[in-house]
Amino acid sequence: MTQEQTSEIKNIIDRALEQNPENKEIIKAFAPIIIRQRQLAEKPSEQKLDCLAIDKQKLKAGVPVSRQINLILPGDPLKEIALSLAEAVKEGMPQLTENIDLIAGLIKDDKIKPADYFKSTPDGESMATDVWAKDLKVSPSNASFLMSLVSRVILEQRANEITAAIGAFDWEKGYCPICGEFPSIALIEEEGGKRFLHCSSCGQDWRFTRVKCPYCEKDSKEGMDYFYVEGRTQESAFICDDCKKYLVTLYRVGHVLPRDMDVSAITLVHLAMICLLYTSDAADELLCVDLGGLRLIKKKQHQ
Ligand SMILES: [Zn+2]
Numbered sequence: 001m002t003q004e005q006t007s008e009i010k011n012i013i014d015r016a017l018e019q020n021p022e023n024k025e026i027i028k029a030f031a032p033i034i035i036r037q038r039q040l041a042e043k044p045s046e047q048k049l050d051c052l053a054i055d056k057q058k059l060k061a062g063v064p065v066s067r068q069i070n071l072i073l074p075g076d077p078l079k080e081i082a083l084s085l086a087e088a089v090k091e092g093m094p095q096l097t098e099n100i101d102l103i104a105g106l107i108k109d110d111k112i113k114p115a116d117y118f119k120s121t122p123d124g125e126s127m128a129t130d131v132w133a134k135d136l137k138v139s140p141s142n143a144s145f146l147m148s149l150v151s152r153v154i155l156e157q158r159a160n161e162i163t164a165a166i167g168a169f170d171w172e173k174g175y176c177p178i179c180g181e182f183p184s185i186a187l188i189e190e191e192g193g194k195r196f197l198h199c200s201s202c203g204q205d206w207r208f209t210r211v212k213c214p215y216c217e218k219d220s221k222e223g224m225d226y227f228y229v230e231g232r233t234q235e236s237a238f239i240c241d242d243c244k245k246y247l248v249t250l251y252r253v254g255h256v257l258p259r260d261m262d263v264s265a266i267t268l269v270h271l272a273m274i275c276l277l278y279t280s281d282a283a284d285e286l287l288c289v290d291l292g293g294l295r296l297i298k299k300k301q302h303q
């Protein structure tokens with residue numbers, strides 16, 4: 001990552017802090033992690049994927065790259081990346097220092113092998129953190145957190161490599177074409193009204209129709225609930241009537257300063273929290289709520 005890119009992401013984070021003082025703790029906690037991840041992902045990977053094995057017909061049919069080829073390769077420098085990110089986690093979240101130091105020490109001594117985390121069982125679950133928790137007495141949630149941060153760095157490198165190698169392709173699903181995860185946030189452009197979904201697991205963005213729920217593909221024309229913070233209608237959250245899943249959405253109006261979708265996803269965490277509240281069983285009658293001084297309003301979408 002060039003110095004210029006590092007200072008751009010720092011500027012974006014500084015602006016997010018200014019504009020969202022109510023979320024300053026969480027933004028500050030994640031800032032060193034996001035910056036470190038970008039720096040690590042910027043270095044080209046020494047392992048090369050077999051991009052010729054990626055079938056565009058399968059992509060068109062909704063099979064993401066992760067179900068066609070392995071995205072984590074045996075020679076990936078997972079240990080180095082994990083140790084580097086452990087430092088960034090401690091910087092942003094000093095309350096985790098003791099736990100993270102324990103995990104980092106075991107990684108250094110090869111008692112924890114990050115590669116084990118990426119070996120999944122037939123049903124796709126990693127068992128490694130359970131084993132580490134039992135045998136090595138580490139916090140399984142902190143170990144999973146650190147490994148998910150490592151995963152993002154590798155997958156971002158791979159997403160860049162794949163999109164450069166295979167060029168344009170058709171993709172019509174609400175989950176990520178690279179890694180298969182659902183989006184963390186969406187962006188709608190004022191001009192043309194296109195909707196883009198963003199995957200925080202690998203950093204990929206892709207276009208998706210505005211009339212469907214990305215999760216269940218229900219046609220959303222009949223209306224969806226949405227929420228916004230009073231006075232901030234460019235940031236909202238949609239909840240699907242059918243599957244009750246939600247998606248935080250940004251509107252980009254005209255020419256705005258550069259945004260970063262991962263920073264935005266963290267900056268708008270209050271919307272995600274309110275969606276969790278509204279999708280809980282007890283919340284049917286709520287119409288507006290105060291959260292940390294922000295007034296959130298529920299609307300029916302009219303199309
Ligand atoms: Zn992805």
Ligand SMILES: [Zn+2]
Binds near residue numbers: 214215218240242244
């Ligand atoms: Zn849905």
